[in-house]
Amino acid sequence: MTSPAFRPTHVVPGPGMPAWEVPDPARPTVPLDPLLPVQLLERRGDWAYVLCANGWAAWVDGRLLIAVPQDPPAPEGPLTRAADPRPLLSRASDALARYRAAVEELAGGGLDGEAFRGRTRGLRIGVIVDGEDVWLYDAAHGRWVYAEGTRLSTYATDEGPQAGGHAPTEVVQADGNPPTEVAQPGGHPPTQVVTRDGP
Template sequence: MDEFEFAFRPTHVAPAVGMATWAAPDPARPSVRLDALLPVRLIARQGDWAQVLCSNGWTAWVDGRLLIALPDVPPAAGAPPARTADPRPALADVEGVLAQYRSMLESLATGALDLESFRDQARGLRVGLVVDGEALWVFDPVHDRWCYCDGLQLQTYAATDRASPAPSATPAHSPYAPTRTGEP
């Protein structure tokens, strides 16, 4: 692998409530929090401490006991169902949030928007996307979950219970949910 190549393969996700990080395995050196269900790669252990690598190349130390392990290989689709969930609406949502954020940054840079207004307008914006070859992990902020696409179908990869505290017999409509043949 070329020294500038970076292949991110998550091994764990942060817990549903996010998690604290530290610059070193020392509780006196706190850093920023990891987002809920953020995919990370475990790179080192030191007792209960775990050093993790994020998709952007950032590393931090966390309480390793709180990490949620992922399967060795993300779930692969078998034979595709009659109709699979389409990842394009999720990607369009990511593009929309990024465009909105980029526009707000431009307004902030030109002075058309002050920092307090920028913070107010950015509050609640959430987006997450990891593309690794044919694999795609995309965050669905409507349902507070990560979805995985292997090129054939999009499926829930990790979810929190914040958006829906208990499973329901009738699932809420999602633009990312697969539909059965004959459904609109």
Template structure:
């Protein structure tokens, strides 16, 4: 059986929880899984799915009801590495956000029609999540999300670069 150290959840149990069975046989019902419990799918048989919990307990469930976890973002297998000062990326994000704000203001004031707004904002993509001292910043030129706390950027995940019309980066 899988040890807890090898446990890598692939799914979660739905909010209503899930009944379990000892085998893929409706006559052999067992315990109920808690709502939103992470589980690892290890086997399927028709609509039946064998799952393993973090404590290595295994059971069969109705696999159609499991909620698939998204795949781990590419690039997260490497350890977090401290990189550059975040100020240049913050300035680029601020500039892009300012450009978008101006387009929204022009559209809201009637100086741009919807077609012009869409045309001028096409390819403009930025991303930032600020939560107190922590920040997650998207740098599309490098195809990376960075985690920032204080004055250091750490690579968090890589992303597929967007087609911005600027050619390969």
């Protein structure tokens, strides 16, 4: 049951994330599910203490949380068919119905674990409803959208900012060490660490 004071401020990233009882890597607890809405309660450096809708709370790496804007951007211009959230709501409803049917069949013994994984592979939905506001995950376009009634706008995408043809970042060292590469997440080119002789 959702706590009446619960208002999501963030969403867990797509792969899910580990969680800890206290801000100490030696005290792990149950990981958080992908795209789970959470409310940020406290920050301690990179650590974030989050509350889940069911009242359970844990510490996570706050750098990985995806913020849910509290003041969503107002759509510009008149409403167009492309800005209508109803098709996305229908797709989310259909995906949830397919998942529910697969769960029922698994629970009834009609599917084994492998068949269940095959039946649910590729299903991704995310929905947060808060009164007139709704945040929806659009799996077809890899983005989160915000809707208030029949007005829809994008506020986050799965892909980070594009490099736009820029060269990877260079970190220049003056300590005489040879150049090294620092791997970057998401398949981006590695950061170059270059030694420089002068200041």
